[in-house]
Amino acid sequence: MREAHQDAVARVSEERLWRRHMEMARIGAIPGNGVNRAALSQEDIAARKVLIGWARDRNFEVGVDAIGNLFVRRPGHDAAAAPVMTGSHLDSQPRGGRFDGVYGVLAGLEALQAIDEAGVKTRRPIELVAWTNEEGGRFPPCTMGSAVYTGARKLEDFLDVKDNEGVALRNALAQTLAATPELAQRPMKTPVAAYIEAHIEQGPLLENAGKTIGVVTGIQGLRWFSIEVFGKTDHAGTTPLALRQDALRDAVYVIHALHELTRDATDTVRFTVGRMLVTPNSTNSVASHVLFSVDVRHPDPVTIDRLGKAVEPTARKAAKQCTIKVTPTLRDDPCVFDPGVISAVERASNELELRSMRLPSGASHDAMYMARICPTGMIFVPCEKGVSHNEAENAKSADLAAGARVLTAALLELANKDE
Ligand code: GLV
Ligand code: MN
Ligand code: MN
Numbered sequence: 001m002r003e004a005h006q007d008a009v010a011r012v013s014e015e016r017l018w019r020r021h022m023e024m025a026r027i028g029a030i031p032g033n034g035v036n037r038a039a040l041s042q043e044d045i046a047a048r049k050v051l052i053g054w055a056r057d058r059n060f061e062v063g064v065d066a067i068g069n070l071f072v073r074r075p076g077h078d079a080a081a082a083p084v085m086t087g088s089h090l091d092s093q094p095r096g097g098r099f100d101g102v103y104g105v106l107a108g109l110e111a112l113q114a115i116d117e118a119g120v121k122t123r124r125p126i127e128l129v130a131w132t133n134e135e136g137g138r139f140p141p142c143t144m145g146s147a148v149y150t151g152a153r154k155l156e157d158f159l160d161v162k163d164n165e166g167v168a169l170r171n172a173l174a175q176t177l178a179a180t181p182e183l184a185q186r187p188m189k190t191p192v193a194a195y196i197e198a199h200i201e202q203g204p205l206l207e208n209a210g211k212t213i214g215v216v217t218g219i220q221g222l223r224w225f226s227i228e229v230f231g232k233t234d235h236a237g238t239t240p241l242a243l244r245q246d247a248l249r250d251a252v253y254v255i256h257a258l259h260e261l262t263r264d265a266t267d268t269v270r271f272t273v274g275r276m277l278v279t280p281n282s283t284n285s286v287a288s289h290v291l292f293s294v295d296v297r298h299p300d301p302v303t304i305d306r307l308g309k310a311v312e313p314t315a316r317k318a319a320k321q322c323t324i325k326v327t328p329t330l331r332d333d334p335c336v337f338d339p340g341v342i343s344a345v346e347r348a349s350n351e352l353e354l355r356s357m358r359l360p361s362g363a364s365h366d367a368m369y370m371a372r373i374c375p376t377g378m379i380f381v382p383c384e385k386g387v388s389h390n391e392a393e394n395a396k397s398a399d400l401a402a403g404a405r406v407l408t409a410a411l412l413e414l415a416n417k418d419e
Helices: 003-010 014-025 042-057 102-117 144-149 169-178 205-209 247-261 301-318 339-351 397-415
Strands: 061-064 070-074 084-089 126-131 194-200 213-219 221-230 270-272 276-279 289-298 323-332 356-361 376-381
Touching (some): 014 042, 042 102, 042 126, 042 169, 070 102, 084 397, 102 397, 194 339, 205 213, 205 356, 221 301, 247 276, 247 289, 289 301, 339 397, 356 376, 376 397
Parallel strands (some): 084 126, 213 356
Antiparallel strands (some): 061 070, 070 126, 213 376, 221 289, 221 323, 270 289
């Protein structure tokens, strides 16, 4: 590693990185050490403002695009060169932890700040991005900001998506953008030279193997659906079962059939129904309408395609009394990361004498969409017992800092590669 790059890596501050995590964790804090910071909520806006403040303290340029993706930029000396980018997300699951997403943003900021403090000049700009609505917990589907940024989906496709309270994304987004009117407007899909995202692993492999750094090889494929069951509301005490169109009963049959479809002796398929809205949601009224989510994942492209195609016919066959509507909301094939970025991450880990291993990602990340437009990779650090999407999510300060050092070294290598 060049001496100047070593100097930057040495300036990564474990103490500052941890302190910033704890400060962010206060925004939307929930009992049990968790965080509820839904995308485009007041808490999300507050977290964005804190990030913007830290970026401004270093005189970094800050911009925002039409879906609210936030960009922090440290210029390079070649004005025509495309940036090397890093980042992740500030939004969380409703019962999320203190590290999922925010780590990749704060590790990126730490890298930018360490490079700046060391006075290292890079040919390419280095940009940090905080993607809008990575989680999809409030407004499905997930990884929305990067899908729109990369042109895989259109912003208009998502503007009418509603949260559980009936708020449209269009209004929540307008409110979020209005909260930071001073920010420069950025176009979508500007050229990017490479993208590296740091994240906690959200699984147990690194911890079990006693490794500090995960060199991520790719992300498994997934399919999301929204399934609606249309029945009729009736009196629970008087209406004979044979005369009902009970939407909740049919929803249970459909979910059972989908569980059977995805049953897998090797426990590789991931199948989840995690969201359900029941109308009128009253103990003594038959349900007239049920909406529920389906999330299916598999690393093999043929298998995820087969399962994805089978969801609608399986659901239709299982419904007994009601009509149903199946709407696909997300379709991502498995992605394989770039060998050059994988090697840069591996090289940085080795040079910093950190124990690393290659592994695939079970969780989805914005890196999946970035891989469609530029060479992409990810850095994982261990989290306690692999627990994530849970308030108890935890990680060690030293591991977070190690990941930020690897990120700093890899970003510098890629930003100065062609000099
Ligand atoms: C992202 O949190 C995912 O659902 O994998
Ligand atoms: Mn995440
Ligand atoms: Mn998540």
